[in-house]
Amino acid sequence: MFFHLFPRLRHLAVAVVGLAAGASAAPAASYDLVVYGGTPAGLAAGITAAREGASVVVIEPTKWIGGMVTGGLSSTDLGKQECIGGFPREYFKRAAAIKSETPLWYAEPQANMAAFQAMLKEAGVKVVTEQSLKALEKKSGRITSLTTADGQVYQGRVFVDATYEGDLLAASGVSHTLGRESKAQYGEPLAGIHPMPVRPHGADVMGVACKCVGGTGPHYIHGTPCKINARGDDGKLLFGVTELKGKPGDADKLTQAYNFRVCVTQRPDIRVPFPKPEGYEPARYELLLRLIQSYSEVAFGRLVHLGQIGHGKVDLNAQGFFSTDYPGGNVGYLEGDAATRERIAKDHVNYVQGLLYFLGNDSRVPQKLRDETNTWGLCKDEFTDNGHWPYALYVREGRRMISDYVMTQRDVQREIFKPDTVGMGSFVIDCHIVQRIVAEDGTVTDEGSFQDAPAKPYQIPYRSIVPKKAECDNLLVPVCLSASHIATCSLRMEPVYMALGQASGLSAAMAVKGNVAVQDVSVPALQAKLREQKAVLDLPNLVLGPASDQLAGVVVDDAHAEFTGSWVSSGYGAPVDDASHNDADSGKGEKTARFVAQLPAAGRYEVRFAYSSAPNRAASVPVEITHAGGVAKVWVDERKPGVHDKVFVSLGTFDFAANQPASVQVSNAWTRGFVSVDAVQWLPVK
Known part of the structure; x- marks a missing residue:
C-alpha cells in the first residue's frame, strides 16, 4: 500500500570531484541557482532567488516536495512568533488562507502543499522530483554541475544544499560532522552522552493515578516517569534497550530519534x-x-x-x-x-x-x-496517493557543516548577538531521546533528551550557512548549517530553516549578479534586502540578564541549586545565566529550592535573591536564610521586579561563620501563583 513511502533516499557513495561518468548524452541544463532538496528551506531559497530574476531549478529525490511541512508536521514549532517574518510568515499566511477558519501556523498538510505549489508556479521555479544525486563535478573550489540518477546534468553558478541529511555538502567535500560532540569540545554543559534521571512523578505526569513512586508534578515531555525493569523474563534486554557505551559527556556518532508526524x-x-x-x-x-x-x-x-x-x-x-x-x-x-x-x-x-x-x-x-x-x-483526505500515511520520515538531525563559525550552546543562550545576522531562532534546546539504556539498578532510562534547556531569541550568522571559502565558494547550506549538536537542537525548526532558505536565495542571486563567491557577498546589502522583505534579523528590546561570574561577591545560580519536587526551567525575562526555575504553580507545599554557598571568610554579608518577576507570580514567597545567628525568614513579592542588577532583591544583612555553609531556601508553601527562583548572591559588607 505504501509503495512510494520512503523519503530522502540518496546515493552517498558518489561524491566527487569529476565524477560525471555515466551521464547521458542529453545536453546539460544551466541555471543561476541549483537547489538540491525540495524541503521548505530549499523551496524558500528557490522562490526568493527567482523573484530576484535568477533562473532556478529545485531537485528533489522523492516524489513529493515540501519536506516535513507538507509531510505531516502541521503543528508548527514556533518558539517566539515575533522572531518569524519574511518568507516563512508569508508562506504560513498563504497556507492558512487556503481554507477558511484555519489558524495561522496550523494548516493541514494538503493546504501546505497547495501553498508551496502556487508560490513555485508564480515565481517560475522549475521543480524536478524523483531524481537523486548520482555525481557531482567540482573544479577549483567550485561546484560546476551535478548529475541526477537519470543522467541529466545540471550546471549552476550557485548551489544550495537544502536536504535534511546534508548530502550535497558531503558530496562536495565540505567539512562536516554527525552525531554528538563531547562536552569538552566546545565547552557545552549539555553536550555528549546525557543520561536522563528517572523522575518519579504521579498523576500530573500521565494524567492518571500512578502505581510508581509517588509525588506530583507537571507533565514532562521527555524523561522516565518511573522505574521499569529493562529485561524480560528470559533475562535479555527488552527490544530497543541497550547497554550504555561511553560515559556522560563523551562524543559519539548517534543522533536523536526519528519518527513520523x-x-x-x-x-x-x-x-x-x-x-x-x-x-x-x-x-x-x-x-x-x-x-x-x-x-x-x-x-x-x-x-x-x-x-x-x-x-x-x-x-x-x-x-x-x-x-x-x-x-x-x-x-x-x-x-x-x-x-x-x-x-x-x-x-x-x-x-x-x-x-x-x-x-x-x-x-x-x-x-x-x-x-x-x-x-x-x-x-481519508490526506496523503491520498500514499495510503493516507505521511510522506516524510522526520530526520530531526543530519550531518552538520563545519565552517568558519560553528554555533554552539552559548550562541543560543548567551552570545546571542551577531553582526552578520541573517535570521533568528528562539525554540528551546529540544533533543528527543537518542537511546534507551540500562541504569545501574537494572531499570531502563532514556539518554540524550533534554526537557529544561531554554534558549533566548538569538541571531544566526551568515558565516554559519556558507562553507569555508577554500573548500567551496558557491555553496549555501540553510539546513545542515555549521552548528553543534546542542545548537542544532534549537535551530532545527522549519520556520528557521525557511528564514535561512530565504537568506540563501537572496545571497545566491546577489552572488550571481555580482559574479562573486558567496563568502564575498556584501552582508550589509544582504541584510538590507532581507529587511525590505520583512525578514526578522533582530528584536528591538532583546536583553540579556547578568552572568553569575561577572557579579560581585559569591553567586549561586539555580543551575546549582538543590531542588525537591518538580521545578520547570524557563528562559523568561532576563535571568542570571540564561535560565530560572519555577514551581509550575503546582504541588504547593511540596517544593523547595536550596542555594548553598561556601563563603571565603567569616563576616557580615548582604544576601540578595534573584527571580523572574511577572504579574502571575506569587505575592508572598517564603524564604529562609541560615546564618551564624540562626534562621531568618522573609517573604518576597515576586510580582515586583528586582532592583539590584535589575533582577535581585535584598533579603537582609547577616553574620556568617567561617567553615559553615551559608544557605538560602525558597519554598512554595502557602503561595498563590508561580514561584520563581534564579540565583542568590552574598555580598561582603565592610
Missing part, C-alpha cells in the same frame, strides 16, 4: 482505522506495555502528543518515555546507501504503525485505552 482525526466522516503493518511484532512494545501497566488509567493523549491543526485534524507526535520516537532505529541512515535508507525508512513506518495498532488492539492494553485509541485514525 502522523495526521490523525476523530471526525467519523474522514477517519480511517490505523493499519496493521506488514510484519507486525507486538514484542517491540513490551516496554510500552510495562509503562502502561505502571499506571491505572493512562490516557492516549499522554502517550502521544496531539497538536491541534485546522478542521478537526491533529498532528500526532512523540512525547514522554515511550512514544512514536524510535530511539536507535536511525543508526546508519545518514551514511547509508539508497538500500540502507529504504530499509530504515520502512522499519520506521512499521514501528510507528505497529505502536498505534498495538494500543488499539492488543488484549493486554486496558480496554478503556484501546477504545480511546480507536476513536482516532488517519485522515
